Amino acid sequence: MGLTRDFFIYLSQNKALNSGAKRWGLKMGAQSVVAGTNIKEMVESVKALNAHGISATIDNLGEFVFQKEEALEAKEQILAVIKAIHENNLDAHISLKPTQLGLDIEYTFCVDNLREIVALAHEYNIFINFDMEDYGHLKPSFDIIDELSVDYDNIGTVIQAYFYESEENIKRYKDYRLRIVKGAYKEPENLAYQDKREIDQNYIRLIEYHLLNGKFTSIATHDHQVINHVKAFAKKHQIPKDKYEFQMLYGFRKDLQLELAKEGFNFCTYVPFGKDWYGYFMRRLAERPQNLNLVFKQVFNKRTNTLLGIGAGAFIAGRVSKKN
Numbered sequence: 001m002g003l004t005r006d007f008f009i010y011l012s013q014n015k016a017l018n019s020g021a022k023r024w025g026l027k028m029g030a031q032s033v034v035a036g037t038n039i040k041e042m043v044e045s046v047k048a049l050n051a052h053g054i055s056a057t058i059d060n061l062g063e064f065v066f067q068k069e070e071a072l073e074a075k076e077q078i079l080a081v082i083k084a085i086h087e088n089n090l091d092a093h094i095s096l097k098p099t100q101l102g103l104d105i106e107y108t109f110c111v112d113n114l115r116e117i118v119a120l121a122h123e124y125n126i127f128i129n130f131d132m133e134d135y136g137h138l139k140p141s142f143d144i145i146d147e148l149s150v151d152y153d154n155i156g157t158v159i160q161a162y163f164y165e166s167e168e169n170i171k172r173y174k175d176y177r178l179r180i181v182k183g184a185y186k187e188p189e190n191l192a193y194q195d196k197r198e199i200d201q202n203y204i205r206l207i208e209y210h211l212l213n214g215k216f217t218s219i220a221t222h223d224h225q226v227i228n229h230v231k232a233f234a235k236k237h238q239i240p241k242d243k244y245e246f247q248m249l250y251g252f253r254k255d256l257q258l259e260l261a262k263e264g265f266n267f268c269t270y271v272p273f274g275k276d277w278y279g280y281f282m283r284r285l286a287e288r289p290q291n292l293n294l295v296f297k298q299v300f301n302k303r304t305n306t307l308l309g310i311g312a313g314a315f316i317a318g319r320v321s322k323k324n
């Protein structure tokens, strides 16, 4: 795990920097990968994707919420997004994170918020994807899915290939629509593969399992080798195109997104938007430091320098004190 990755993961979780960034609007090149800070801007972005035959999964950005008011505000915002999808007849569904709806505050409070969201989406026939976060939130997130599945069938979730236990989880959730990813958080060796080759191998195993299983599979990756493998695998096993889709993040590999849609594959872009863009953006930099080009290509103002400077100082101080 490189220093750069650690540094950006540290920045993504830094509360002071998160709340500072909220006040400043999209900065540091974030506008290339975040589809606006409000619903109106997001709707325009989704319409543009839909015009190219690409559907969207919309994420009202926000995570690691510790105040009830903040979680309630997020719930209202997501309800408004569901209405906007319906009113604008968008080809889109919702992605959400349980911690944004209060999972770290109180389990039942979070379930109540999510129930309201899932119920409204059900009324409009809109699918809700439960994004998966770090390991500490895995089990309670699955518990919520189990609980809400008793009443609703418009729910699906994510399987992260870096966890050893994902093979077990994909079998348990084999009847669900699943998004399969490599995994974005920093997890310890006793829980997760650390080696890229092992993660990639498990990723392919899980995708193949769910494709053969016949339930809808979202293959969420920017990795063209995985995409090519899936195309060949689906052809060989005669898996119909309406049983799977490819997903990528907004602003990433745009040419490949369009190419796959043009080739007739279902393609869905993950569209993050909102004031709370900072943690999301830093995690993207952690995954692929080359994305820093996005940052430096933009106007690199004084405030941005200060933000990264404070982060770097605190990060280094943390490392030194850990060593001591």
Ligand SMILES: Cc1cc2nc3c(=O)[nH]c(=O)nc-3n(C[C@H](O)[C@H](O)[C@H](O)COP(=O)(O)OP(=O)(O)OC[C@H]3O[C@@H](n4cnc5c(N)ncnc54)[C@H](O)[C@@H]3O)c2cc1C
Residues within 6 Å of the ligand: 130, 131, 132, 133, 158, 160, 181, 182, 183, 184, 185, 220, 221, 222, 223, 224, 247, 248, 249, 252, 253, 269, 270, 287, 288
């Ligand atoms: C739609 C979507 C939803 C996600 N949801 C979750 C979630 O709920 N929980 C979670 O933990 N994680 C989630 N992730 C993140 C995911 O787990 C990975 O961390 C992230 O996608 C990076 O891995 P990768 O498969 O894209 O390829 P990587 O392993 O990062 O890259 C593999 C190869 O692909 C090529 N490549 C990658 N990116 C680019 C690029 N921008 N331009 C050119 N070539 C590139 C390079 O050749 C690279 O070596 C999601 C990802 C996507 C796309």
